Amino acid sequence: xxxxxxxxPGLVKPSQTLSLTCTVSGDSFITYPxxxxxxxxxxxxxxxxxxxxGYDGSTYxxxxxxxxxxxxRATSKNQFSLQLTSVTPDDTTxxxxxxADDGVAGYCGPWGQxxxxxxxx
Numbered sequence: 001x002x003x004x005x006x007x008x009p010g011l012v013k014p015s016q017t018l019s020l021t022c023t024v025s026g027d028s029f030i031t032y033p034x035x036x037x038x039x040x041x042x043x044x045x046x047x048x049x050x051x052x053x054g055y056d057g058s059t060y061x062x063x064x065x066x067x068x069x070x071x072x073r074a075t076s077k078n079q080f081s082l083q084l085t086s087v088t089p090d091d092t093t094x095x096x097x098x099x100a101d102d103g104v105a106g107y108c109g110p111w112g113q114x115x116x117x118x119x120x121x
Contacts, residue, residue, distance in 0.1 A: 001026050002024065002025070002026040002027040002099060002109060002110045003025045003026055003110070003112075004022055004023070004024050004032060004097050004098065004099065004112035005022065005023045005025075005072050005112050005113070006020060006021070006022050006054075006095060006096065006112045006113070006114060006115040007020070007021050007022075007023065007096050007115065008021070008095065008115045008117060009117070010062055010075070010115070010116065010117065010118065011058075011087075011118050012115075012117060012119050012121065013085060013119070013120070013121050014018070014088055014089065014093075014120075014121055015064045015087070015088075016087060017049060017083055017084065017085045017086075017087070018082075018083065018085075018087050018091065018117060018119075019081060019082070019083050020038070020081060020082045020084075020086040020096030020097075020115065020117070021079050021080075021081045021082075021096055022036070022038075022079060022081070022082075022112060023036055023077075023078060023079050024036070024079070024080070024099075025078065025108065026080045027099065028078075029053075029055065029073055029075050029078070029080065030056075030075070030089050031036075031038070031054050031055055032055050033053050033055060034054075034055055034099050034100065034101060034109070035052040035053070035055070035060070035099070035100040035103070035104045035106070036038070036052060036053050036054075036073070036074065036080050036097070036098075036099055036100070036102045036108075037049065037050070037051070037052040037097065037098045037099070037105075038050040038052070038071065038082045038095065038096070038097055038098075039041055039053055039095070039097075039098055039107070039111075040093040040095045040096065040117075041093055041094045041096070041103045042092065042093045042098075043047050043092070043093075045061060047095075047107070048062070049062055049105050049107075050062055050065055050069060050084075051069050051082070052071065052088065053067065053071045053072070053073050053080055053103050054104065054107065055056070057072050057073065060104050062113050065084070066088050068084060068085040069082065069083070069084055069085075070082070070083040070085075080086050080097070082095075082097075086109040087119045087121065089119050090119075091119045092117065092119045092120070093116075094114045095113075095114060095116075095117055095119055096111050096112055096113075096114045096118075097111070098111040098112065099109065099111075
């Protein structure tokens with residue numbers, strides 16, 4: 001059974017870089033045709049797909065976040081990570097990592113429980 005667990009700082013100051021890590025158990029990153037995604041949800045709003053890294057290591061980003069988002073993976077650790085630079089209070093969100101079974105920007109597949117990120121000075 002696949003399990004995903006997010007980890008992160010919880011609180012980040014404006015203009016800093018947010019780094020989140022997702023640890024995966026029960027699956028391999030190189031399994032075709034899965035994509036490993038980051039998704040977030042601002043308070044009271046809908047889900048927003050941020051980006052993903054594919055089974056072949058290719059990366060994909062939301063055009064709205066592409067300029068300050070980076071996703072990478074550490075295959076030996078079974079982890080993939082998100083970096084979001086120059087954060088603002090608008091980046092206060094619940095963040096989820098997930099395996100997308102229905103395409104690069106899909107939402108169908110196992111998800112982590114989520115980790116809250118607050119951007120505040």
